[in-house]
Amino acid sequence: MRVLITGGGPTGLTLAIDLARRGVDVRVIDKTDSFFPGSRADTIQPRTLEVFDDLGVVDAILDAGSLAPSYRVHLDGRAVEERRMAELRAPRPDQPYPNPWTLGQAQLEDILRSRLAELGARVELATELVSLEQDEHAVTACFGAGETARFDYLVGADGGASTVRKAIGVAFPGTTDETFRLMIGDVHAPSLDPTTGHWFAAATSPMTGVAMTPLPGTGMFQLNTAIGMDDDASLTTMQNALDRFSADVHLTGCHWSTVWRPNVRLAERFRVGRVFLAGDAAHVHPPTGGQGMNTSIQDAYNLGWKLATHTSLDSYETERRAVAATVLKASDDLLRLYATGHAEAHQRGEEHLGLHISYRPQTATGRLAPGDRAPDAPVQDSTGKRIRLFDLFRGPHATQLVFGAPAPDTEHTYAVLRPSDDPTGCGQYVIDTDGNALAAYSAYIAQTDGHVLVRPDGHLASRGSTGADDW
Structure with a gap:
């Protein structure tokens, strides 16, 4: 093809x-x-x-x-606080990558x-x-x-x-919308701390200003600000925008820029x-x-x-x-x-965060349903190695999980067993050592007699076992 x-x-x-x-x-x-x-x-x-x-x-x-940065807030040229757009989240058994990445x-x-x-x-x-x-x-x-x-x-x-x-x-x-324009550009600002983002605004209007986000590995910041109808995306325009709020930030170069309209x-x-x-x-x-x-x-x-x-x-x-x-x-x-x-x-x-994207039908109910993102969980393979369900899913294939019972001896099919279960006759299997896999899929297992089919894109299929109409 x-x-x-x-x-x-x-x-x-x-x-x-x-x-x-x-x-x-x-x-x-x-x-x-x-x-x-x-x-x-x-x-x-x-x-x-x-x-x-x-x-x-x-x-x-x-x-x-790097992690999405915190922002140092500068009002009338004076740093007053640091804040994040969102609190950092700790990894969970079902979510190995909990935070946005820059x-x-x-x-x-x-x-x-x-x-x-x-x-x-x-x-x-x-x-x-x-x-x-x-x-x-x-x-x-x-x-x-x-x-x-x-x-x-x-x-x-x-x-x-x-x-x-x-x-x-x-x-x-x-x-x-021709009435609102944003300027975005990659700039050099040697006087700014590169370990954090920066927000410049006036004390009388603290929510409208200039954002400077560090770009890892480049030594530059991405600058974002609203501009007037006649402004271009030049370094001069960027410097003028900053000068409205601070006299201490000097831009020494622009690598790339554009003007964006809604x-x-x-x-x-x-x-x-x-x-x-x-x-x-x-x-x-x-x-x-x-x-x-x-x-x-x-x-x-x-x-x-x-x-x-x-x-x-x-x-x-x-x-x-x-x-x-x-x-x-x-x-x-x-x-x-x-x-x-x-x-x-x-x-x-x-x-x-994109973690709640689902293709479930409108008639579906419950915490986990066909079309939802298949959760991750730490497990142990047959050799005793600690792995994740995502390790089983990785690759261009569908994956079938069979909870609490022997799994068919087919490729990419795994029995998910409790530590007390006997793996004899189970073919490929993993041990749910901490119960996280069962907890993540319990709302779905009852609908599928313990058979869970994960599509190649990491979403739950409509049925529990492989077949032409399972997707």
């Missing part, structure tokens, strides 16, 4: 890695001449860290980045490209999709250099101005025939809340195994469009709070 992905950002790279590790012949193209250089989306949420764990890149991401988008993309190269694929720069046609069997793609090629599927991960979305005639309704849009469809939309090509988010890139990566993770196995392709749009609509509303609401200087704009709750 051959799949073409247009767009070499986090969405396209995540999908390409997922397909390549499944043995799919994947081609990734990007019309730009060089890789993106800036930080832009610099927050990786906990659920996305779990995705990257499965894809084999989480260690590199954790090494390169890493510039360019650095993240570099890690993902390296992983893709290990799998034998790469991003082709300066390669533009000009047009496409599809029939019952394949998609024909025409490129700028006059090349034509056939693919089984095509995925548009080519941003808000998506060529693919336009080619398949999918509407992109939403709103663009542009909130959701594609009417995520699939037409053999062509799919993912990431910003399907939904455009405000930067508030750090949700856009994370939602896009989740698109790719949901779609990859379905394309590779030709399984439940219609469910991609059903599952992901509903999630995108919910996240878009939350991000837009948060932006409005920020624009009005409301204190809640600087607070983040568990709803932003």
